[in-house]
Amino acid sequence: MKKKLLSLMLGTTMAASLLAGCGGTAAAPAAGNAAAETSAAEAEAPAAEEPVAEATAAAPDEAVTLTVLAGQSTTDAGIEDMIDAALAEKYPNITLEWECVGWDGEFHPKMQQYLQTGVPDIIIGKGQDVATYSSLGILNEIDSTYTDRVLDAANENVTFDGKIYGLVYNALYQGVYYNREMFKENGWDIPKTQEDLQAIIDDCNAKGITPFASHMVDTWSIGNVTMQFMMNDVFNKNPKWGDDFRAGKVSFSEDADAQTCYQYNKLIYDNTFPETFSLEQTDCDAKMVLGEAAMKVSGSWSIQNFLDIDENFDFGIFPFPNQTGDSKLIFEPNIAIMTSSSTEHQDAINCVLDVLTSDQDLAVEIYDYTKTAPMLKGVTPTYPNPSQQDIDKYAADGMVVDVNLGNNQLVWGGFQDENAADIAAWLQGDETFEDCLAASDARVDASSSSTN
């Protein structure tokens, strides 16, 4: 009997140890260029630049340690040291206890954990996270002293019920990066319509040039470009498409525009490297720089690779053409600083926000390091970005749109990323297009960023 008991205990222990393994997303990095990106944001927010304000927060008399959970993109890792140094200089009594994790795979699990035990004083995520966590009532409103130092365009999609819950620090641009020299040599103009784009693709194929560089092994890249397509073919016509989707008014199976967006993936798949499902981003970017492909639907996070591989690589950016020929460049608020509503150190948090929004040297250092666009008024990074002239042009024409309009309605985790997996399966021939659309419709309950 005791042997049986021992066997049972051992068996249970073994099963439990196996369970340990079942406990338990796209690197979204960034880059953009200084002056033009600032002007791009200004195009949406005529509020314009103002000199960055002086310190406004009262320094604590006693030493305070603030906990910080930072969900970082690959390009962000390292900025915590810069912030620590600047904070130590201005507010030596305040210490930040950092917990830096990858935004894609670890940030949300960490937040789930902290929701049970108490959230950190400061939470650093992406602009799209503000919608999710503000709906839980765990975030404090950011004082206008600090949000006033940020471009108005950056505040729009982190404002809920009239309150700003996130301090957007930088931004990314997304669209089609193109080899400027190759375009010039072949006499290709920037395409505005699908017909224009098809003509370039045909010419590429005729000349033995791969039209698009892509790395579909990273499923997130499929999800990313699909949202780019959705912004210009779906949300431009119906800014509430996501809400209508949940209300049952529209669906992927019935909406021709949404289906067109999925079909654009096929267009790219048919005109990219045959090894796209085996190709990593760095290798893909290298092929682009080496002239093996003419275009790449991507985001500012590719700039770092482009310039690392060849600092003289000349590239530009244009929005992926939509059906109506009026595509806008995609703008994505990236680093978003949120603060806990249950913190006991609000004054100290304000000191940190003060350093982040008033220290221009720190801001320039961070923007140059991450190669992203500034969201602080009056701050101009110094790193080179060949695509800046294009960004400036689209910004000046008001042809820039904030992707959080779509991301806030159709959440990334559990919806966009899962749809991307189905799109990949469809491209691989493992699913029919109809099944792929139906799968997106079936996960409608997981599409909302709000948890209430």
Added chain:
Amino acid sequence: MNRKRKSGMERKMERQYFLIVLPGFVIFTIGLIIPTILAFRYSLTSWDGLSAEKPFVGFQNYVNLLHDSNFLQAWGFTILFTIGNTVIQNVCALLFAVALDSGIRLQKVYRTIFFIPCLISSVIVGFIWLKMYSNVLPEFNEIFGTNINFLLFGSSSTVLPGLLIANNWQWIGYWMLIYLAGLQSIPAELYEAAKVDGAGAFSRFKNITLPMLAPSITICVVGITTGSLKVYDLLVSSTGGGPGRASTSVILHTYNTAISGRQYGYGSAMSVSLVIVLLLVALIQVKSLRSREVQQ
């Protein structure tokens, strides 16, 4: 008198066994059994893992699992991956062990070379083979003018073989050592007696080596099966579960659903169903282990 003394000895031994197992059992109970019970509780809700409310939905999550094609596909991949690993690793590890036990030169060098991959983290192994298939091996086509498809991770039809190669490359050396230890513990007299009786090499392998290796085989089968059912880290760093969903294991799918997808209740139902399967596997294996002990 003897019976009474033996019974006392047995009781003492059993007490010792119990005390030896007890600390581990307590730790696992606190760290794993209780969370498993909580997971079952969550599996009866539609909790998203974030909000305070945990709406009770009864067994609806379990009903939904039966119709979840992605979950069933994940099981399909996991089972094929497990079967493939169990067969290939056992056969190869045993053959390598027999070869090394045959007295070949440089035995220690080969043993070390075979063993090194298992010292590497599975995450790194995933990266290594991703690079092998996409960068290193295709170079051979360039050098030798061949046209072999090395992009095994790039297609849903070849991703399973690609992962089996990567996983077996990592673990065969480990299991080979266990077989080697088993082989070296077999008394040489048995082989000599068999030779005298006229038994050939195959007959000696079948009638002496395999039966004497029974405990090693059990250990290897159990280890490989459970390791394969748990596969997660290898996938995360190599295929990410793709292309599409072609290499999504049950645990990867559960993680994606519960954590990234914010369907904690539904993900918990997946976990519980997995635990039930694992418990069945564990019970069968324990039973098998005991029966072998009886045979010997």
